[in-house]
Structures are given as structure tokens and as C-alpha cells.
Amino acid sequence: MSPAIRLANAGDAGAILELWRLAATVTTRTDDEASILSLIDRDPEALLLAEEEGALIGSVIAAFDGWRGTFFRLAVLPEHRRAGVGRALVAAGERSLRERGAARITLYAIKAEAGADAFWLATDYAPDDRTARYVKNLKP
Numbered sequence: 080m081s082p083a084i085r086l087a088n089a090g091d092a093g094a095i096l097e098l099w100r101l102a103a104t105v106t107t108r109t110d111d112e113a114s115i116l117s118l119i120d121r122d123p124e125a126l127l128l129a130e131e132e133g134a135l136i137g138s139v140i141a142a143f144d145g146w147r148g149t150f151f152r153l154a155v156l157p158e159h160r161r162a163g164v165g166r167a168l169v170a171a172g173e174r175s176l177r178e179r180g181a182a183r184i185t186l187y188a189i190k191a192e193a194g195a196d197a198f199w200l201a202t203d204y205a206p207d208d209r210t211a212r213y214v215k216n217l218k219p
Contacts, residue, residue, distance in 0.1 A: 082163075083129070084130075086124060086128070087115075087128050088119065089116055089119055089120075091126075091128065093112065096112065096115070098135050098137070101157075102155060102156055102157065108216060109218060124141075124143075124179065136155065136159045137154060137155040138152060141171075141175050143179045147181055147185060148176030148185070149186065150169070150172060151186070155168075187212070
């Protein structure tokens with residue numbers, strides 16, 4: 080059974096944080112309710128959720144800056160992995176970004192996440208050896 084995919088709303092913030100905790104994704108200092116609410120307010124089409132029988136089982140952020148699309152925070156509960164949830168979220172994110180005008184999608188995958196490289200390669204994303212990511216935290 081395919082999961083239902085829907086847009087997140089402000090009432091989902093706590094459940095999203097719990098999903099990310101249970102999915103054992105690497106957390107950062109921006110993983111808080113205020114940041115999720117800010118994302119939903121600024122880009123209401125960005126945060127997609129996967130549900131099964133009304134329960135939250137996955138998420139992806141498909142952000143669009145008016146130029147490019149970027150995937151962040153693909154997370155699926157461990158007991159729902161390898162069942163098409165991640166692929167369904169990516170497909171929904173790609174459709175959304177294409178409809179909003181994105182011609183290319185980049186993504187951030189955490190190297191420590193088991194299976195991340197294999198997943199993204201299997202969904203036709205390729206590493207770009209020409210780029211490197213640099214980070215500066217603005218929140219304490």
C-alpha cells in the first residue's frame with residue numbers, strides 16, 4: 080500500500096520532530112518547533128509528509144528558492160523502510176519542485192546515514208564531485 084503524501088501544517092511540528100528522532104536522523108541546532116513553523120510559513124509547499132492509516136511515517140523537505148530545488152531531511156521510520164515510502168516522498172517532492180519552476184534539484188545526504196548513498200543512487204541522483212558543503216551556524 081502506498082503512503083498518503085500531504086503538505087505539513089503548523090499542527091504537525093511536534094510530530095515531525097518526533098519522527099526525526101525515531102528515524103534516527105542526525106539532528107542539528109535548527110531542529111526545533113520554531114524552525115519548522117518558520118519553514119511552513121515561508122514555503123508552505125516545502126515540507127511533505129507520508130502517512131499510513133493516519134500515522135506519520137516519513138518526511139522530506141522539497142525547498143524552492145525561486146531558482147533551484149533542494150531536498151533536505153528525507154526521513155522514514157525504520158519499520159517502514161524498503162517499502163517505497165522514501166521513493167514516494169522523493170517523487171512527490173520532484174513533482175512539486177517541477178510545478179514550482181525548478182529545473183534542477185540538489186540534495187543534502189548525511190554520510191553517516193546507513194544506506195543514504197545507495198538510496199539516492201537508486202533514485203537516479205548522482206554525486207557532484209565539483210562541489211563541497213561549507214556550514215556556519217548562526218544559532219547558538
